[in-house]
Every structure is written in structure tokens, then in C-alpha cells.
Amino acid sequence: MVWEQRWHPLREEWVIIAAHRQNRPWIGETLKPNEVNIPEYDPECYFCPGNQRVSGIRNPQYQRTFVFDNDHPCVGWDAPESLEIPVGIYKNKPAHGIARVVCYSPKHNLTLAELDVTEIVALLKVWQEQYKELGSHPEIEHVLIFENKGEVVGVSNPHPHCQIYATNFVFKYIEIEAGVSKKYFHETGRILFQDIIRSEVEDGRRIICENDSAIAFLPYFARYAYEVYVAPKETYPDLTGLSEKELRDFAAILKLLLIKYDNLWQMPFPYVMPLHQAPTDGKDHSTFHFHIEFHPPLRKPNLLKYLAGPEVGGGNFLTDTSPEEKAEELRCQSDVHYKQNRI
Numbered sequence: 050m051v052w053e054q055r056w057h058p059l060r061e062e063w064v065i066i067a068a069h070r071q072n073r074p075w076i077g078e079t080l081k082p083n084e085v086n087i088p089e090y091d092p093e094c095y096f097c098p099g100n101q102r103v104s105g106i107r108n109p110q111y112q113r114t115f116v117f118d119n120d121h122p123c124v125g126w127d128a129p130e131s132l133e134i135p136v137g138i139y140k141n142k143p144a145h146g147i148a149r150v151v152c153y154s155p156k157h158n159l160t161l162a163e164l165d166v167t168e169i170v171a172l173l174k175v176w177q178e179q180y181k182e183l184g185s186h187p188e189i190e191h192v193l194i195f196e197n198k199g200e201v202v203g204v205s206n207p208h209p210h211c212q213i214y215a216t217n218f219v220f221k222y223i224e225i226e227a228g229v230s231k232k233y234f235h236e237t238g239r240i241l242f243q244d245i246i247r248s249e250v251e252d253g254r255r256i257i258c259e260n261d262s263a264i265a266f267l268p269y270f271a272r273y274a275y276e277v278y279v280a281p282k283e284t285y286p287d288l289t290g291l292s293e294k295e296l297r298d299f300a301a302i303l304k305l306l307l308i309k310y311d312n313l314w315q316m317p318f319p320y321v322m323p324l325h326q327a328p329t330d331g332k333d334h335s336t337f338h339f340h341i342e343f344h345p346p347l348r349k350p351n352l353l354k355y356l357a358g359p360e361v362g363g364g365n366f367l368t369d370t371s372p373e374e375k376a377e378e379l380r381c382q383s384d385v386h387y388k389q390n391r392i
């Protein structure tokens with residue numbers, strides 16, 4: 050049983066691993082995973098082809114992916130310009146930016162895990178275009194692409210989609226990672242993320258899957274029980290640097306991980322999935338290594354990881370599970386999606 054503190058080199062913070070408490074009794078609320086039969090088309094869905102959205106705009110009969118401006122944007126060019134000047138040391142600025150939605154597929158019930166590799170490659174290319182287009186705007190400093198999946202992370206519409214927030218500031222985690230990576234390079238002459246991959250490969254116990262140019266691992270310093278990073282083996286500050294072959298390899302590893310996630314408890318696996326790409330603030334980010342992180346909120350099929358005293362109150366994570374054990378659990382899952390086995 051692991052009972053120690055591990056250093057998170059990308060965030061420069063300690064993670065308390067207290068796996069010896071894993072089976073402590075739980076008398077609180079448990080969640081019951083319920084898998085209902087979701088139809089391929091839902092006439093009530095805002096994202097399905099041909100349907101009308103809240104804005105009154107009708108979706109086209111799209112065939113693959115579909116990108117549109119969010120009907121309820123949190124940032125936009127039409128956000129108020131003249132703001133109340135705050136008192137004292139406080140400051141504010143207009144909530145400028147662009148918020149978009151990307152539907153992965155016209156099929157309402159098809160998750161990322163169930164798309165084929167070619168379809169995932171097509172999606173990666175959409176992300177490349179969006180990052181390039183939105184990031185080139187002079188006022189946009191960062192393009193955050195993320196998917197929230199599952200009701201436990203607040204998603205009520207199962208239609209597979211992700212969101213894009215292109216903002217006039219750099220999101221905090223990216224700012225931290227970019228700063229730490231720069232500092233590490235300055236001190237050692239090496240890319241921090243390359244050293245992380247090297248350490249994971251050398252240890253080997255936490256690698257979920259890998260191929261020629263892509264790798265998925267549950268990091269030594271994982272803050273969530275089933276947290277996994279997916280990355281190309283070469284360093285690129287963002288997704289646009291990957292070659293055709295690297296995109297395919299990356300899509301294959303992404304799919305494999307998602308299949309293992311779903312197979313773990315034979316249910317669609319909920320997660321928050323951010324793409325960590327370099328800021329688009331015009332500064333040098335050549336030491337930033339693009340990767341996707343998965344932050345799954347569940348510790349067990351029916352048990353949520355609550356963020357409480359240590360995480361919310363103190364800012365450091367406490368985890369009750371051993372990263373080595375959880376990686377083993379994931380790695381030994383079948384490479385064939387459980388839904389396919391049912392047919």
C-alpha cells in the first residue's frame with residue numbers, strides 16, 4: 050500500500066497518496082450508473098442534424114463533425130465594453146473571446162470511444178483548424194478545448210461534443226505548465242514532459258498503451274484515481290505540429306484508452322478531458338509539450354471523488370488509491386469495446 054507524498058513536476062505541488070485508506074467505510078451518497086438506451090437521433094437534441102437550436106438557427110444535415118458558435122457563450126466579442134471601474138486594487142476587463150461547440154458525429158449516441166480511428170483523425174484535424182484559426186486572433190491568448198462527459202460532471206445531453214473557449218487570458222493550469230516547462234528547460238536544457246515520458250517508460254508500471262509515436266500513461270503524480278495523460282512522443286507545443294502518421298497513432302492510442310475506460314465498469318466512463326496546448330499569446334512556447342489529460346471524477350463505479358478540504362480548501366490533492374494499481378486495472382482491460390461484444 051502506498052502512503053507517501055509525490056511531487057507533481059508539471060504543477061510543482063505535492064500530491065498526498067494515502068492508498069492505505071482505500072477501503073475505509075463509506076456511508077455517504079453513492080451514484081447508481083444507469084445506462085439507458087440512447088437513440089441515434091433525438092428530435093429534442095440541440096446538436097442533432099436538422100434540429101433547431103435555442104437561437105432559432107437550424108443545424109445543417111452534417112455528415113461528420115459540426116462546429117458552431119455556442120448559443121450561450123461565456124465569452125464573446127459582444128460582451129459589454131464599458132465596465133464599472135472597481136474600487137481599490139481590483140481590476141476587470143471585457144469578457145472578450147469566442148465560445149464554440151464541436152459535435153463529433155451526427156449520431157446522437159456515439160461516444161468518442163466508439164468513433165473509428167479515421168473519424169477521430171478527422172476530429173483531431175478540426176481541433177487543429179480551430180486552434181490555428183482562433184489562436185491567430187490578436188486578442189486571443191489561449192484556446193482551451195475540452196470535453197465534459199457524463200452526468201456526474203454536469204452534462205445532460207449525451208450527444209458527443211466538446212467545447213472551445215478562446216479567451217483573452219491564459220487558463221491557469223496552462224499558464225503554470227508553460228511557466229514550469231520554460232524554467233525546467235532553462236535549468237536543465239531538457240524538455241520537462243520528455244523527462245516525464247522517459248521516467249514513465251523506465252518504470253513501466255503505469256503505461257496504459259503506446260505505439261510508435263504516441264503514449265498513454267497514468268502519471269506517478271496522478272491526482273485522480275484514473276487520471277491519464279495521452280501525448281505524442283515528440284514535443285510539439287500544440288496539435289498542429291503532428292504529422293499525418295502521428296495524428297493516426299495519437300487517435301489510435303486515444304481510442305484504445307477510451308475503450309479501456311468504458312470496459313472498466315462496463316459503462317460510459319465519465320471524465321473531464323482538456324487538451325493542453327501552448328498559449329497563443331505570441332510568446333515562445335517551444336518547451337511546451339502538447340498532451341490531453343483525463344480527469345475522471347469517479348473512484349469506483351458508484352463513488353465520486355469529492356473535492357473538499359485539501360483540494361478546495363488547501364489546493365493540494367489527496368488520493369486514496371495507488372497509481373500503479375489503478376494503471377494495472379486499466380491496462381488489463383480488453384481492447385474491444387464491451388458494446389461490440391454484445392452484438
Ligand SMILES: [Zn+2]
Pocket residue numbers: 090091094095096097098156157208
Ligand atoms: Zn443529438
Ligand SMILES: [Zn+2]
Pocket residue numbers: 059226325340342
Ligand atoms: Zn497538462
